[in-house]
Amino acid sequence: MAKKVSVDDKLGYNVFHTDESYAHIEIDKDYKNEEEIRKVVLACPAGLYKYENGEVTFSHEGCLECGTCRVVSGGKVVKSWNHPYGGAGVTYMQG
Amino acid sequence: MSEEKFDAIVVGGGLAGLTAAYCLAQAEMEVLLIERGDFCGSKNVTGGRIYTHSMEKLMPGFAKEAPLERKITKERIALMTETGALNIEYASGKDDDDSTASYSVLRSKFDKWFAEKAEEAGVMMVPGIRVDECLIEDGKVVGINAGGEEMYADVVILADGVNSLLSQQLGLKKELEPHQVAVGCKEVIQLDEEVINQRFNVKNGEGTAVLVAGDPTLGNIGGGFLYTNKDSISIGIVATCSDIGRVDVSIPDMLERFKNHPSVEPLITGGVPLEYSAHLVPEGGFNMIPEKLYADGVLICGDAAAFVVNLGYAVRGMDFAVESGRLAAEAVIKAKEAGDFSARTLSLYQQLVEDSFIYTDMKQYRNFPKLLERHEIFNDVPEIADMIMDKLFRVDGRKPVSLPMFAVDEIAKRTTAQKLLDLVMVALDAL
Numbered sequence: 001m002a003k004k005v006s007v008d009d010k011l012g013y014n015v016f017h018t019d020e021s022y023a024h025i026e027i028d029k030d031y032k033n034e035e036e037i038r039k040v041v042l043a044c045p046a047g048l049y050k051y052e053n054g055e056v057t058f059s060h061e062g063c064l065e066c067g068t069c070r071v072v073s074g075g076k077v078v079k080s081w082n083h084p085y086g087g088a089g090v091t092y093m094q095g
Numbered sequence: 096m097s098e099e100k101f102d103a104i105v106v107g108g109g110l111a112g113l114t115a116a117y118c119l120a121q122a123e124m125e126v127l128l129i130e131r132g133d134f135c136g137s138k139n140v141t142g143g144r145i146y147t148h149s150m151e152k153l154m155p156g157f158a159k160e161a162p163l164e165r166k167i168t169k170e171r172i173a174l175m176t177e178t179g180a181l182n183i184e185y186a187s188g189k190d191d192d193d194s195t196a197s198y199s200v201l202r203s204k205f206d207k208w209f210a211e212k213a214e215e216a217g218v219m220m221v222p223g224i225r226v227d228e229c230l231i232e233d234g235k236v237v238g239i240n241a242g243g244e245e246m247y248a249d250v251v252i253l254a255d256g257v258n259s260l261l262s263q264q265l266g267l268k269k270e271l272e273p274h275q276v277a278v279g280c281k282e283v284i285q286l287d288e289e290v291i292n293q294r295f296n297v298k299n300g301e302g303t304a305v306l307v308a309g310d311p312t313l314g315n316i317g318g319g320f321l322y323t324n325k326d327s328i329s330i331g332i333v334a335t336c337s338d339i340g341r342v343d344v345s346i347p348d349m350l351e352r353f354k355n356h357p358s359v360e361p362l363i364t365g366g367v368p369l370e371y372s373a374h375l376v377p378e379g380g381f382n383m384i385p386e387k388l389y390a391d392g393v394l395i396c397g398d399a400a401a402f403v404v405n406l407g408y409a410v411r412g413m414d415f416a417v418e419s420g421r422l423a424a425e426a427v428i429k430a431k432e433a434g435d436f437s438a439r440t441l442s443l444y445q446q447l448v449e450d451s452f453i454y455t456d457m458k459q460y461r462n463f464p465k466l467l468e469r470h471e472i473f474n475d476v477p478e479i480a481d482m483i484m485d486k487l488f489r490v491d492g493r494k495p496v497s498l499p500m501f502a503v504d505e506i507a508k509r510t511t512a513q514k515l516l517d518l519v520m521v522a523l524d525a526l
């Protein structure tokens with residue numbers, strides 16, 4: 001049986017033009033409700049939300065721009081969500 | 096550019112936006128299409144299979160030229176448990192023409208091709224720009240603002256997809272709710288054309304669509320899909336957002352679980368992964384369509400207007416996106432003739448949509464989301480099917496149980512007669 005491939009490895013298949021100067025998603029670092037945080041951590045297809053030592057962390061690098069975190073969190077963990085600027089972010093070559 | 100005024104600005108170069116822009120250009124209108132991706136298709140993900148009837152109406156014979164992958168000639172439905180799978184395969188054997196056929200498709204390639212066609216038809220293409228907001232004067236949409244640059248038009252067509260922040264800003268649509276959308280998570284895996292032919296028992300140019308319920312989503316609402324492309328496989332899962340957290344498995348892990356299922360792994364083994372993608376799918380059905388698809392100077396179409404049916408085992412939105420783009424263009428052409436882009440004139444679009452197959456089909460399945468909310472379908476049904484099949488085919492020399500009794504017993508263990516009857520009623524209602 002094939003082994004489980006990590007999300008980080010999978011993101012490596014893709015073409016990204018990461019915009020270092022603009023985070024198109026911002027989170028509320030002080031948000032504490034564990035159940036809500038857990039949902040967002042499980043939801044993100046790119047595994048960009050981490051919950052460690054009672055704190056939620058996030059990096060927009062590798063974002064697949066799906067919008068799932070915004071919808072699942074209902075404004076609670078994710079403070080603001082936008083598309084990256086034009087030309088930035090993921091470039092799908094297959095789709 | 097800001098001095099110029101266009102007849103129409105289309106936001107979004109997916110199927111809905113490209114179709115609208117293409118039709119307007121064909122009617123000799125000056126149309127600008129703005130796409131935030133590097134090129135049209137570079138942000139777009141589908142399952143996918145496109146039912147070609149609406150593209151065929153738009154560009155007869157397009158399938159001969161367009162980068163479609165394989166014509167779907169085999170349908171496979173699978174009910175999966177952790178290790179088992181009940182597969183049902185169907186082939187009509189009929190040679191469908193492009194008014195009834197469907198093809199596997201990769202959107203980055205397809206939309207890019209379509210964008211070239213639109214440009215040839217006269218559409219002015221502006222990729223690599225994100226539209227930030229619609230410009231409003233006296234309560235009427237008069238153009239757009241993209242990074243401080245303002246562009247004006249008689250009408251703006253919003254075809255900006257499921258995350259249509261623009262139609263939310265205008266109040267045409269509310270923020271998406273977790274039960275109204277599913278997340279799709281997908282990989283494209285390269286395999287030789289001949290290997291695909293052998294594994295799926297198909298000829299060159301012909302392909303299989305596999306739709307799966309049960310284990311991939313661990314009983315969460317949703318399922319798995321697999322489509323054969325020319326020399327790659329699209330494989331993914333779709334899971335309703337309101338179910339996330341119900342089980343302790345992440346979305347990316349569900350996809351890994353699906354890929355490693357004993358009945359799936361042999362189909363993709365040896366392949367080279369090319370891409371990993373994710374995208375939301377509107378799945379609220381008919382009740383999710385915004386009340387008004389227009390306002391003064393603006394129309395919405397495609398996923399932005401939630402024109403998608405999710406049948407649990409299959410998602411269908413591309414033919415709706417194309418049709419809605421065409422109807423939006425038709426309404427705009429009429430508005431131009433009348434020299435009036437007010438909500439009153441643009442309401443023709445709503446009328447056209449309501450008279451089209453988009454409404455008929457979405458209405459027909461309006462109660463489907465309710466049926467899909469029943470976890471039995473994704474949990475118990477595959478397990479019961481698995482138990483029954485296992486009993487049917489496992490011979491161990493012990494005393495056999497008569498199959499009907501066994502089936503009744505397995506069903507009874509999981510549900511009550513009332514619950515079962517209730518499920519049957521919801522199912523009948525949905526169908």
Ligand SMILES: Cc1cc2nc3c(=O)[nH]c(=O)nc-3n(C[C@H](O)[C@H](O)[C@H](O)COP(=O)(O)OP(=O)(O)OC[C@H]3O[C@@H](n4cnc5c(N)ncnc54)[C@H](O)[C@@H]3O)c2cc1C
Pocket residue numbers: 083106107108109110111112129130131132135136138139140141142143144145146224225226227254255256257258261278279280281331332333374375376396397398399402403410411412413414416
């Ligand atoms: C996993 C999955 C499986 C699916 N399977 C199928 C299937 O098998 N068959 C089927 O028929 N349908 C399927 N669908 C649904 C189908 O893909 C969609 O209904 C269809 O792609 C909608 O097309 P659209 O043009 O409305 O939106 P999109 O294709 O999403 O296009 C929207 C465009 O707008 C652009 N945009 C957004 N905001 C801005 C902005 N502010 N400025 C500039 N540009 C912007 C985006 O970059 C994008 O190019 C599936 C969907 C998913 C996610």
Ligand code: SF4
Pocket residue numbers: 025043044045046047048062063064065066067068069070373
């Ligand atoms: S948009 Fe999608 S990929 Fe990006 S952070 Fe949110 S959930 Fe993750």
